[in-house]
Amino acid sequence: MKTSHRLIAPIFGMVITSIISMQHAWSNPSLPPGSPPGVQLDGDYTLIPCSIPDPQLLRTTYQKPVVVLPGACKSLATYQVRSCIDNRYTEWKGVANNYLVCEEIASSSEDGPLWQISSLLYKGGFRVGAGRQGETPYSSADFSVGIFTVSESGDSIFLVGNPREPRIAEFEISEIINTRDILEMVRADNFLQEFEIFHDPDTRYDSGIAGFFRFSGLTAIDGKLIVNAFNWYDANGSETDTTSIIVDSNNLATSEIIGPFQLEGAARSAGWITPVPLNWQPRLGGTHVSGWSDGSINSRLSNGPSAYFWNPYEEALNKSVPGPISARVGLTFPLDNILFDYGLYGDFYNGDFSENEVILLNDRLNNDLWTYMSGATYGFIVPGTNTYVTLGSSGGHESGIGYKWQKADGSYCPGHCTKDPEDYYNYYWLWKLSDIEKAVNGELEPHTIRPYDFGVFDTIESKAPIGGGHYNPETGRLIISLRGGDDVSRYSRPPLFLVYDVVVNP
Secondary structure, eight states: OOEEEOOOOOOOTHHHHHHHHTEEOSOOTTSOTTOOOEEOOOSOGGGSBOOTTOOEEEEEEESOSEESSTTHHHHTEEEEEEEEETTEEOOOBSOOOSBSOEEEOOSEETTEEOOOGGGEEEEEEEEEOOSOOSSSTTOSSTTOOOOEEEOTTSSEEEEEOOTTSOEEEEEEOOOOBOOSOGGGSOEEOOEEEEEEEOOBTTTTBOOSOOSSEEEEEEEEETTEEEEEEEETTOTTOOOOOOEEEESOTTOTTTOOEEEEEEETTGGGTSSEEEEOOTTTHHHHTOSEEEEOBOSSOGGGSOSSOOEEEEOHIIIIITOSSOOEEOOEEEEOOOGGGOOOOHHHHTTTOSSOHHHHHHHHTTTTSOOOSOOTTOEEEEEEEOTTSSEEEEEEEEEOTTTOEEESOBOTTSOBOSSEEESSTTOEEEEEEEEEHHHHHHHHTTSSOGGGOOOSEEEEOOSTTOOSOEEEEEEETTTTEEEEEETTOOOOSSSOOOOEEEEEEEOOOO
């Protein structure tokens, strides 16, 4: 059941015709049913003729094009007016949002309810010590990118260390304090295993990644540790080695390591590794879902959150010889088919580089979906629902984005950066699994799917980006890391860990 809240205005002949002609639908015929509509709000309205006694027009704009909660469109509405002066309409006055149409979609179906971000409850956080824990000065959590996983016992965390050396350690989870003040959070200093080298072709193991090695995913299964990694700056996009298996997760120092495997999708898939609920496994074609949408060289990345379904038990954990790993693609956005708002850019975009730039740089200052500053670093499926959750960070939605431009303090961006340094935040994108299933089965192209909800993700007002995560479907507990989020010390920047409960309402 859908309800649309549409523009309500007096009919003034050609005026209304002109307004309607500027509307662009969010969806197109290749999109799944229920994709939200939207409009483009630019244009010179002062050119539209008017006459007394029709001096004023009123319109409603909305913050989002689609909502799940009944009646929520009204709470997201703002109103604008424009007047007729000297036979011409003025520009709209009042708070403008991107959308003239807001659709309320059903919150549940035969595939289960759509999970809502309001059902995520913050429970507190904890810290990790940044001191040396190993044989070299870089054997520490200091400046860790935040890739981690929780052990199968649930009592400890495997964490990648300082990016100058590819190492992994294990530490005991400290008490979780429900506070938004970092100083009140307990610091975990009990390391069960020190930072041990993982990738070193001369002394330990060759992951196949020759340069710019970067961890991107960890998970613990059956006493083993699955490790995903990629080349951060793979300029020609040729790297295919992605996955390795630490055979004994209780012995990081001397365990056998098997690999490298080549997960289908490479840099678009080799990140998080999270379980698929039993009822969805035959429909999606895998026991686990992986994805990754962060890094350099957009041409080899997914320019939007991704989803690849595979079976690590059959494809990796029980194999002694590495090789290719097949996966079924449900969500991915290559550079010529980026994630963008059809309502705002549907009549403009055809995949050309110049059009990518307009959207990803947010030149029009109306793109609140995905920009050059966006990256997804963790994803999971909420059991008992029809929802795939992806988390990461984004920016430039309000101020736009520059490339190697000079900032206010005289310094230059090393690459892309937001024009306003504060225009950066953690973000979420929520997806219908039933849409993703259609892509897996070839009924839809994976790049045509759009999230049913997206926006700023609450990380206690911290600007530190989400580095990684771990979701336990049995307890409903989500832990995320904020890269460099523990900024209490002047000289160290270990990750900060935040804890949430993922509530599933019946």
